[in-house]
Amino acid sequence: MRTLFPFAAIVGQDQMTLALTIAAVDPGIGGVLVFGDRGTGKSTAVRALAAVLPEIEAADCPYHCDPARPDEACETCRGPKRGRKQKRTGTIRVTVPVVDLPLGATEDRIAGSLDLERALSAGEKRFEPGLLAKAHRGFLYIDEINLLEDHLVDLLLDVAASGENVVEREGLSVRHPARFVLIGSGNPEEGELRPQLLDRFGLSVEVKTPQDLKTRIEVVKRRDAFERDPAGFTARYETDTSAIREAILRARRRLDHVAVPDETLEKAAQLSIRLGTDGLRGEITLMRAARAFAALKGDGAVVWAHLAALAPLALSHRLRRDPLDEAGSATRVERAVGELAAA
Amino acid sequence: MSVPRPAHPAHPVAANDMAAALPDEDNGAAGPTLWNEAVLALTLLAVDPSLGLRLVARAGPVRQALLRRLDAMLPGATPVRRMPAGIDEAALLGGVDLAASLAAGRAVVEKGLLAGTDGGIVVAAMAERMGDGAAGLLALAMDRGSVPIERDGISTELSAEIGVLALDEGMEADEAPPPALGERLGLWVALAGADPRGGEAVAPQAAAIAAARRRLAAIRPDEAAIATLCRAAMAFGIVSLRAPQLALRAACAAAALGARAAPSGEDLEAAIRLVLLPRAVTLPEMPAEEEAPADPPPAEDEPATDDAAQRQAPRDGREETHAAPEDMTVEASEAALPADLLKTLAAMIRPDFVRAGAGRAGNFAKRARRGRVTGTRPGDPRRDRLDLVATLKAAAPWQRLRQAERAAAATHSPPRRLEIRAGDVRVRRHRGKAETATIFSVDASGSAAHARLAEAKGAVERILAECYVRRDRVALAAFRGTRADVLLAETKSLTRAKRQLAALPAGGGTPLASGILAGLDLARASAREGRTPLLALLTDGRANIALSGAAGRPQATADARDAARAVRASKIAALVIDLGQRPSAEARQLAGEMGATYLALPRADSGALSAAVARAPRGAGDARQQPR
Numbered sequence: 001m002r003t004l005f006p007f008a009a010i011v012g013q014d015q016m017t018l019a020l021t022i023a024a025v026d027p028g029i030g031g032v033l034v035f036g037d038r039g040t041g042k043s044t045a046v047r048a049l050a051a052v053l054p055e056i057e058a059a060d061c062p063y064h065c066d067p068a069r070p071d072e073a074c075e076t077c078r079g080p081k082r083g084r085k086q087k088r089t090g091t092i093r094v095t096v097p098v099v100d101l102p103l104g105a106t107e108d109r110i111a112g113s114l115d116l117e118r119a120l121s122a123g124e125k126r127f128e129p130g131l132l133a134k135a136h137r138g139f140l141y142i143d144e145i146n147l148l149e150d151h152l153v154d155l156l157l158d159v160a161a162s163g164e165n166v167v168e169r170e171g172l173s174v175r176h177p178a179r180f181v182l183i184g185s186g187n188p189e190e191g192e193l194r195p196q197l198l199d200r201f202g203l204s205v206e207v208k209t210p211q212d213l214k215t216r217i218e219v220v221k222r223r224d225a226f227e228r229d230p231a232g233f234t235a236r237y238e239t240d241t242s243a244i245r246e247a248i249l250r251a252r253r254r255l256d257h258v259a260v261p262d263e264t265l266e267k268a269a270q271l272s273i274r275l276g277t278d279g280l281r282g283e284i285t286l287m288r289a290a291r292a293f294a295a296l297k298g299d300g301a302v303v304w305a306h307l308a309a310l311a312p313l314a315l316s317h318r319l320r321r322d323p324l325d326e327a328g329s330a331t332r333v334e335r336a337v338g339e340l341a342a343a
Numbered sequence: 344m345s346v347p348r349p350a351h352p353a354h355p356v357a358a359n360d361m362a363a364a365l366p367d368e369d370n371g372a373a374g375p376t377l378w379n380e381a382v383l384a385l386t387l388l389a390v391d392p393s394l395g396l397r398l399v400a401r402a403g404p405v406r407q408a409l410l411r412r413l414d415a416m417l418p419g420a421t422p423v424r425r426m427p428a429g430i431d432e433a434a435l436l437g438g439v440d441l442a443a444s445l446a447a448g449r450a451v452v453e454k455g456l457l458a459g460t461d462g463g464i465v466v467a468a469m470a471e472r473m474g475d476g477a478a479g480l481l482a483l484a485m486d487r488g489s490v491p492i493e494r495d496g497i498s499t500e501l502s503a504e505i506g507v508l509a510l511d512e513g514m515e516a517d518e519a520p521p522p523a524l525g526e527r528l529g530l531w532v533a534l535a536g537a538d539p540r541g542g543e544a545v546a547p548q549a550a551a552i553a554a555a556r557r558r559l560a561a562i563r564p565d566e567a568a569i570a571t572l573c574r575a576a577m578a579f580g581i582v583s584l585r586a587p588q589l590a591l592r593a594a595c596a597a598a599a600l601g602a603r604a605a606p607s608g609e610d611l612e613a614a615i616r617l618v619l620l621p622r623a624v625t626l627p628e629m630p631a632e633e634e635a636p637a638d639p640p641p642a643e644d645e646p647a648t649d650d651a652a653q654r655q656a657p658r659d660g661r662e663e664t665h666a667a668p669e670d671m672t673v674e675a676s677e678a679a680l681p682a683d684l685l686k687t688l689a690a691m692i693r694p695d696f697v698r699a700g701a702g703r704a705g706n707f708a709k710r711a712r713r714g715r716v717t718g719t720r721p722g723d724p725r726r727d728r729l730d731l732v733a734t735l736k737a738a739a740p741w742q743r744l745r746q747a748e749r750a751a752a753a754t755h756s757p758p759r760r761l762e763i764r765a766g767d768v769r770v771r772r773h774r775g776k777a778e779t780a781t782i783f784s785v786d787a788s789g790s791a792a793h794a795r796l797a798e799a800k801g802a803v804e805r806i807l808a809e810c811y812v813r814r815d816r817v818a819l820a821a822f823r824g825t826r827a828d829v830l831l832a833e834t835k836s837l838t839r840a841k842r843q844l845a846a847l848p849a850g851g852g853t854p855l856a857s858g859i860l861a862g863l864d865l866a867r868a869s870a871r872e873g874r875t876p877l878l879a880l881l882t883d884g885r886a887n888i889a890l891s892g893a894a895g896r897p898q899a900t901a902d903a904r905d906a907a908r909a910v911r912a913s914k915i916a917a918l919v920i921d922l923g924q925r926p927s928a929e930a931r932q933l934a935g936e937m938g939a940t941y942l943a944l945p946r947a948d949s950g951a952l953s954a955a956v957a958r959a960p961r962g963a964g965d966a967r968q969q970p971r
Binding site: 002004037038039040041043047100102103105106109114143144146147188190192209210213216217219220221223224227228 | 526560564573583586837838
């Protein structure tokens with residue numbers, strides 16, 4: 001298997017790497033949507049994420065259940081009896097999965113289905129886990145999510161929100177844990193995502209190709225150096241990579257201790273009202289993201305600066321109430337942030 | 344298809360087709376040069392297969408001759424496998440061989456095409472027909488150098504270092520390999536007009552290629568080379584950063600071929616020609632040569648050039664932001680390239696790729712996998728849903744016979760209670776809901792503008808908003824002056840549609856026939872991809888420009904009538920929306936010829952119009968109501 005381009009070596013695209021890092025700190029944030037032109041390093045960044053994250057302890061079962069969370073373990077881990085005596089399947093260490101969902105994937109392959117050859121050859125009814133099972137405790141990456149069929153996007157968002165995949169068909173009745181961070185990317189010029197779905201992603205980033213020649217040259221140069229000597233190049237960025245890894249781990253430990261003062265909550269609410277976002281999802285996500293950001297920075301409490309920095313990521317995709325509105329959503333959020341800061 | 348083709352290129356797409364289809368019109372001297380270019384591209388692919396090559400050519404002796412060269416160039420054990428356009432996921436990734444498994448009574452795993460071609464070249468036939476799914480997997484293998492395998496609890500990755508040679512036979516505007524794949528293919532070469540006779544390019548043999556491959560790793564491009572390629576990419580308005588990366592690799596491959604330690608100016612030039620130029624969306628404008636665009640080169644020199652240049656300007660709305668600031672830099676760069684090279688290169692742009700990027704996969708035979716179940720048929724349960732009961736029913740009558748057969752044939756295999764063979768397997772047939780597309784052809788002539796173009800724009804905008812909610816696709820063509828233009832190929836992106844509509848200028852004559860044909864072309868393209876198109880023609884019906892571009896009401900009206908009949912003949916659902924101040928007889932008559940529903944633009948009520956589009960009957964022509 002080819003070495004992946006190191007996360008630390010990605011040039012520019014700070015917003016995208018920030019969003020991914022925050023999702024790594026708090027996976028409950030609800031997925032990241034990355035929209036932008038082709039060839040801006042979206043896929044590279046997402047796939048590179050796995051190498052940054054520390055290995056996880058997992059049960060030796062098809063789903064790599066979390067030994068620390070026996071309540072949501074799969075049937076294999078719980079053992080045949082319904083009792084609370086948990087059968088200890090051995091634990092192994094695995095890298096955090098980053099699963100690519102190819103555009104043509106069928107529902108069967110995503111959710112899992114009857115293992116046909118077993119059924120036909122041995123007469124055994126067995127469930128063959130799909131991509132959702134593979135992505136458990138990791139990331140599920142869909143390039144060109146805007147071109148994915150609507151019913152598949154619905155399925156993915158449902159499972160991502162509930163953390164559990166339920167398959168009821170072909171005489172099967174299987175449920176298994178599937179907690180993952182959904183990362184979707186695409187180019188809005190080629191098709192848009194339904195507005196109802198936009199809202200269900202936690203953070204959104206709009207990536208652009210860097211416009212200045214220096215950055216572009218640097219991107220091409222690093223890519224060339226990487227392709228020439230993947231191992232050496234990765235080794236050169238090892239310190240940076242482990243620094244990011246340490247920062248994420250530290251932030252995770254600190255996350256529960258970051259205070260969220262009432263006045264910050266009030267500010268978040270004011271911001272949402274000013275922007276006219278629907279529902280409370282925007283505020284809640286903004287709060288969580290700002291908390292993860294504060295933890296990342298090593299701050300003890302969430303303050304206005306954190307909110308202001310994260311507001312474009314957490315809110316800009318929730319504004320599109322009028323599909324014909326052309327004003328950049330991120331600009332509108334920034335303006336509202338500016339107004340609120342001045343007030 | 345008995346549709347009258349416009350004698351004169353009525354809109355850019357048609358002109359484009361003609362240039363591609365008529366190689367004979369290219370001047371004779373270009374043939375060998377084009378051929379040499381193609382051989383060079385092929386050689387670079389042989390040196391570094393991961394570069395990828397998109398070869399736009401129709402099947403024929405020229406392409407055959409070129410592909411034979413590839414076989415001679417590749418070092419001994421390089422696997423070359425052909426990939427048909429309709430390949431399914433299982434065949435690409437590998438999976439269970441159903442027929443073999445059933446016969447053997449145990450899972451027989453077959454290695455997929457991608458893993459099977461590890462270290463070699465996948466030749467994708469009819470790449471313009473390739474489905475998004477297959478393209479996605481190819482792209483994945485190209486990105487990662489491996490493919491995931493998940494069978495029987497085994498979860499692993501098989502090495503699949505592949506190069507892709509995409510044979511693109513696309514001829515229509517919407518036929519191009521899926522963008523996810525096209526983007527990753529470095530070298531783009533069009534073969535139309537190439538002539539192997541007289542081409543002096545001698546392709547190196549396998550030994551030379553193998554030597555070049557060994558040298559490749561040691562090639563060190565200097566900073567200036569990288570900068571040059573990045574500048575060139577920006578000057579051509581190429582957004583993606585993959586393009587300069589691929590160009591750099593092409594330059595390195597060229598240097599390896601020439602046994603140079605670093606890419607020379609020539610290598611860079613070749614890389615720009617083969618990788619960057621075909622993707623150009625804007626032409627670099629040199630401040631020093633302001634008069635150049637105004638004074639196009641002589642027509643016989645390169646007939647398509649100025650045409651292509653003109654066409655590109657409206658194609659890309661981003662050109663100002665991308666190209667303008669860099670023009671100076673290109674000229675000022677003291678790098679390895681001569682200052683006027685970009686301009687010389689720009690003159691070489693051939694129309695074959697102008698359409699590229701905008702196209703989508705020609706996914707014409709998309710079978711529904713969901714929706715209402717309409718029956719069962721024999722099939723492959725990995726592609727469609729298995730109908731277990733029907734499968735058992737099909738197998739039941741043969742059981743006694745098969746048991747006996749097995750007992751007689753193979754004594755070592757244990758008797759099975761149920762003998763199911765591949766031919767018994769039944770799958771469900773679904774009737775899916777087809778996607779719909781609304782194609783607008785808008786009359787932007789002076790007469791219509793004078794009447795109610797603003798209202799029409801408002802109405803179209805309103806319909807667009809509804810299309811967005813219903814997830815319809817939309818396309819937009821406009822006609823005025825002497826020609827019709829496709830402003831927007833079919834898309835789901837509403838923002839672009841709106842932008843195009845807002846910028847629509849008005850005035851000039853009414854080339855109604857061209858407008859109808861432009862809309863019809865879009866509708867046909869949409870139907871080919873399995874969607875249900877509706878053609879909405881907004882006009883006052885007063886044609887005064889004939890298909891040939893000549894003024895004159897009688898000929899224009901006759902041409903429009905012919906075009907309308909063509910719409911009817913192709914059974915495309917249509918709607919004529921009358922923009923006249925008061926309902927006109929011409930528009931009503933036109934609707935009659937077209938078999939379309941006639942609708943007078945309700946005064947200041949775009950809502951009613953939008954409701955009419957939503958209600959408009961679609962699909963088979965017989966469902967249409969005929970205006971009396």
